[in-house]
Amino acid sequence: MEKVEDQNPQQEEDQVVNPWEVSAKDGGKIDYDKLIDKFGCQRLDQSFVDRVQRLTSRPPHVFLRRGVFFAHRDFNDILDAYERGQKFYLYTGRGPSSEALHLGHLIPFMFTKYLQDAFKVPLVIQLTDDEKCMWKNLSVEESQRLARENAKDIIACGFDISKTFIFSDFDYVGGAFYKNMVKVAKCVTYNKVVGIFGFTGEDHIGKVSFPPVQAVPSFPSSFPHLFSGKDDLRCLIPCAIDQDPYFRMTRDVAPRIGYHKPALIESLFFPALQGETGKMSASDPNSAIYVTDSAKDIKYKVNKHAFTGGQETIEKHRQYGANLEVDIPIKYLNFFLEDDAELEHIKKEYGAGCMLTGEVKKRLIEVLTEIVERHRRARAAVTDEMVDAFMAVRPLPNMFD
Amino acid sequence: MAYSKDQLLARLKELQIEFSQYEHPVVLTVEAQAKYVGNLGGALSKNLFLKDKKHRYYVVSALADTKVDLKVLSQRLGLGKGGLRMAAEEALVEILKVPLGCVTPFAVVNESARHVSLLLDQGFKAQEYCFFHPLSNDMSISLNAHCLDKFLKSIGRDPSYVDLEANPPVGKDQPPDLAAFVPSDAPILSDLPVKAPTQDSTGKHVSAASNSAVVAAKAIKPSGNAQNVKEKPVNTVQPSIPAADAGNFVEELLDRASALLLSEISEDSIKQHSGQLGAEVANNIKKCLREDLKNLATIFKNTAYTEGFYAGTRYQPKRL
Numbered sequence: 174m175e176k177v178e179d180q181n182p183q184q185e186e187d188q189v190v191n192p193w194e195v196s197a198k199d200g201g202k203i204d205y206d207k208l209i210d211k212f213g214c215q216r217l218d219q220s221f222v223d224r225v226q227r228l229t230s231r232p233p234h235v236f237l238r239r240g241v242f243f244a245h246r247d248f249n250d251i252l253d254a255y256e257r258g259q260k261f262y263l264y265t266g267r268g269p270s271s272e273a274l275h276l277g278h279l280i281p282f283m284f285t286k287y288l289q290d291a292f293k294v295p296l297v298i299q300l301t302d303d304e305k306c307m308w309k310n311l312s313v314e315e316s317q318r319l320a321r322e323n324a325k326d327i328i329a330c331g332f333d334i335s336k337t338f339i340f341s342d343f344d345y346v347g348g349a350f351y352k353n354m355v356k357v358a359k360c361v362t363y364n365k366v367v368g369i370f371g372f373t374g375e376d377h378i379g380k381v382s383f384p385p386v387q388a389v390p391s392f393p394s395s396f397p398h399l400f401s402g403k404d405d406l407r408c409l410i411p412c413a414i415d416q417d418p419y420f421r422m423t424r425d426v427a428p429r430i431g432y433h434k435p436a437l438i439e440s441l442f443f444p445a446l447q448g449e450t451g452k453m454s455a456s457d458p459n460s461a462i463y464v465t466d467s468a469k470d471i472k473y474k475v476n477k478h479a480f481t482g483g484q485e486t487i488e489k490h491r492q493y494g495a496n497l498e499v500d501i502p503i504k505y506l507n508f509f510l511e512d513d514a515e516l517e518h519i520k521k522e523y524g525a526g527c528m529l530t531g532e533v534k535k536r537l538i539e540v541l542t543e544i545v546e547r548h549r550r551a552r553a554a555v556t557d558e559m560v561d562a563f564m565a566v567r568p569l570p571n572m573f574d
Numbered sequence: 575m576a577y578s579k580d581q582l583l584a585r586l587k588e589l590q591i592e593f594s595q596y597e598h599p600v601v602l603t604v605e606a607q608a609k610y611v612g613n614l615g616g617a618l619s620k621n622l623f624l625k626d627k628k629h630r631y632y633v634v635s636a637l638a639d640t641k642v643d644l645k646v647l648s649q650r651l652g653l654g655k656g657g658l659r660m661a662a663e664e665a666l667v668e669i670l671k672v673p674l675g676c677v678t679p680f681a682v683v684n685e686s687a688r689h690v691s692l693l694l695d696q697g698f699k700a701q702e703y704c705f706f707h708p709l710s711n712d713m714s715i716s717l718n719a720h721c722l723d724k725f726l727k728s729i730g731r732d733p734s735y736v737d738l739e740a741n742p743p744v745g746k747d748q749p750p751d752l753a754a755f756v757p758s759d760a761p762i763l764s765d766l767p768v769k770a771p772t773q774d775s776t777g778k779h780v781s782a783a784s785n786s787a788v789v790a791a792k793a794i795k796p797s798g799n800a801q802n803v804k805e806k807p808v809n810t811v812q813p814s815i816p817a818a819d820a821g822n823f824v825e826e827l828l829d830r831a832s833a834l835l836l837s838e839i840s841e842d843s844i845k846q847h848s849g850q851l852g853a854e855v856a857n858n859i860k861k862c863l864r865e866d867l868k869n870l871a872t873i874f875k876n877t878a879y880t881e882g883f884y885a886g887t888r889y890q891p892k893r894l
Contacts, residue, residue, distance in 0.1 A: 290868075331869050334876040547869070554873050562883040 190415050191371065193308065195442060202449045203442060205243065205414075212417050214244045214439065221245070224252055229291040236284050236440065239507050244414060246424065247436040251409050255292065260573050261407040262400070263288055264390045264435070266299035267327065269319040270309050274326045275461035276544070277443030280508070282330040284440070285411045295336045295399065295572035298327060299390050303342040307379040317343055324560050326464060329552035332563075336572045338399060339563045342386055349397045353389040353430075358382065360426040369418050387416075388423040391435035398566050408435040413442060444504055448480035464549065468542045475502065475538050483523075483530035494526035495533075502530070502537045509540050576671035577683045579710040585683075586715075591724050593717035594703075600711045602675030604638050607705070607714060616703040616716040619695075621677035623670060625661040626653050630757045631669060631687075635679045636695035636738050637704070646741050652750035671709075678707040679722065683729050689757045696735035698722070818878035827867055834859050 187198035190208060197203045209216060217240075226233045236242050251261050265285045267278065289296050300323060302316040311319070320341040327339065346354070363381070366372060372381055391408045393400035400406055410420060417439060424434040445460040459478045462471055482500030484490035497503050497520060510516045519536065522528035586593055598610035604620050612618060618638040625631050626648075636642055648657040663674055669690060670681035682692055698704050698719040705714045706722075723733040736752065744750050838855045847854045 328876070331872050333872055334879045551869065551873060554877065556880065558884050559876060559880040562880045565883065565887075567883075 191418055192415055195415050197449075205441065208414060209244050212244075212414070212421070214246050214414075214417065214437065215248075217243050217245050217248065217438070221248060221252075225291070228252060228255060231291055234284060234287040234291075235511050236280070236287075236508070238513065240441075241280070241508055242284060242411070242438050242440045244439040245437055246420070247434060248409070248438050251407055251436045254407060259405075259407070260292075260294050261409050261436075262294055262393065262572075263296040264299070264408050264410050265296070265412060266301060266387070266390070267323055268301045268305050268308075269316060269323040270305045270311075272319060272322050273458075273463050273465065274323065275463045276509075276541070277461060279326075279330060279464065279548070280440060280443055281411050281413060282327055282332075286331050288409070288411060289332065289336060293336075293573060295569055296332060296338070297390055297396060297399070298324075298332075298337065298339040299387070300324060300339065300341040301387060303346070303379075303386065304383055306343075307377070307383065313343065317341060321557075321560055324563065325555045326548070326552060328555045328559060328563055329548055331551065334559070334563055336569055336574075337563060338396065338566075338569065339560075340566075341564070344564070345566075346386065350389060350395045353392050353395045354385040356430045357385040357388050357423070357426050360429050361385075361422060366422070369422055384419055384422060387419045388426070391420070391423050391427070392432045394432075398568055399572070405433070407433050410435050410437045412437065412439060414439040415442070443508065444501060446474060446478045446480065446501060448499065448501060449504070462541055462545065464545055464552070466545055468546075471541050471545065472538050475534050475541070479505075479534065479537075481530045481534075484526075487529065490529065491526040495523045495530065497524050500533075502533045505537055506533070506540065509544060510536075576686075577680075577709060579708050579713060582680055582683065582708050583715075585728075586717075586725060589724060589728055591717065591721045593715045593721060595708070595713055595715045597713050600675075602711065608638075611705055611714045611716070614716065616705050617698070617701040618705050619678075619698075621679070621706070623661045623666055623677045624658050625665065626651070626657050626659075626756075631661060631665065631690040632658070632693060632755070633670070633677060633679060633682065633687075633690055634693045634738070635677075635698075635706070637697040637701070640695050640697055640738050642738050643741070647738070647752070649744045650740075650742065650750050650752040651756050652744075652753040653756070672707075673711060676707045676709065676711045678709065679726070680706060680709055682726075682731060691755045691757045692726075692731065692733075693738070693752070693755055694719075694722075694733060694735045695738050697738075699735060818874055818881060820874075823870065823874045826870060830863060830866065831859060834862055 188203055188207070189196050190203070195203070217237075222233050222237045225237060254261065263285055265281055267282075285296060288294070300320040302313075302320040305311055305319070306313055306316040309316075320343075324339055324341075361384070366381060366384060370384065389395045391410065393403050393406040393408070410416075412420075417437070420435060420437055427434045445457075446462070447460055459474060462474060466474070479501045480499065481502060482496030482498065484493055484495070495503075500523075503520060503523065506516055506519065510519075519528060519533060523530075523533055583595065596611050596614070598607075601607045601610070604618055608618055619635055620638045620640075620642075621636075622634040622642065623631065624634060624644070632651075634642060634647070644658045645655055649655060651657070661669075666672060666674060666677065669684075669686050670677065671684045671686060672678065672681050679692055679694065681687055682690055701719065703716040703718050704722075705716045707713065708715045719735075726733040734755075736755075742748065742751055835855060838858055839851070843854070844851055
């Protein structure tokens, strides 16, 4: 039996992790072990990484190698089925609350693109414009516009249009999708949803009835134009771990309405430049590297705002070495520096005090600038017509090729 | 191909634009011109053909006694302090299709001058009429600024007048006030394989209504941000769908591969691997380029698919 989280997260004095708030205890670090324990998901250990490498015949993604995607639910079932020749589809999404995307936002998409390429499976991407309209009090038009703008950055991550369907809730909810929403809604009591998401009597009914919208893309029958006749198809959801509550609810409901439970593969939070106290914030431009930042901006932000574990003076640094636990440049390199050997070397030298903070920052600036540059160029090739094509309700005949 | 003086005069008459014409011996300077038409009551113009470091061209047409400081102008355009200089004579002939000493706002009627930005002295508006060369140095025509506007509008140009003597500060919080006059040249980043030059839609159109589907003399509302490559579809004319250009795509791939190849072959690497250098380099190239090239290929594929999808949604089924 799976642990279903019932306690109201806002009553806990320690860390708060839910889709709308992430904060650590006493302004410290997020305790991921506690989180896994509390949520009831599984650690993704090295054996999984090796298995993925074997099954896909290619090196595992840097996020897997470095434990960025570190937790899962039923990923082993997905792999077992895959080994038997049964494919699956991917489902991920974004809440389009702002036009400015930062690197933290791109992480699930970068990983999902890898999964699409490695396993050769189709992908649905949900843009929850309705959610942002409700939670951030945006107008309907504005949230739809943001959804389209965000879609361009998502497409720029390199998804294959012949295997990818992007949809916005305002456009797509209805028909088979809505039928599933009602089926899910019937299985979740008001008390339950309050318990999972922490709603109060003051919250409007839009919020309370939203969770099924994010739940049903896990079921292939929600997409009859894609998966008709394939009711048995499994779903794998790459997401950040704060989305877990939605899918705990979904997994609880799925067997009751005759569907497979979706599997999850979950990531850490990308730390803010100022340090590991929670998620990056779209409202503080210096807390994150944005995909629209110029090389100069990146250099400035890393040099001036990145929290480091280096010592206060060079002499002290040479003697004691850097504190890798809190050093942001090292953490960022952990996410984005592809070369394992080089990362090891930097960690060793920096930890011992031989390498200075300036050098580590310099390398980070190079790595980040390359990523942002590549993204910007790919983004420039995305037109409104391409967005229309990605979002068109159309069959994807080659989605498993 | 170039517009001639006679064609221009005929056109002005066709448009019922009021002007007077004065023939005189060929003149190359304002002083020389003044000898012949300086006493006729109108204002003489001096006309500069300028270019910036990114090979963008400008015609600056001013009253003869307006002080034009190229350094100030350069800053106001957002080109930095020394960004503007006089264009070469060859450019005059090739782009404006006029001889030396004959720069004139009328030269933008030529197709070759489509991307040339035109800055007009607001001092013209206060004059009853001003003198310009009608594409040839052996004649001057005088007309009111209003009439000049009528002509410019007829060729799809938006006449805008500027206080050329102003010297506003340009800094972090004060953007260059003339930045809109910098032409956004053909919107292709040379290293994007996919954006082949399509129809001549450039930058953002603001007044689509005044432009017919004739693309030739389209007024470029120059976007101040010349780096912006995103093409926004214009709803009036055909939207621009960047073509998936196989040629560009392949050039991009080859460029990257050869750049990497060249960097891999050095004295050191030759010494280190000698006979095995070929295999070593081949391996490295594959390793380094694999992901990069796959990404480029995906962009290409997505673009081609989008082209097909777009065509498909506008496909007319066979009539039975």
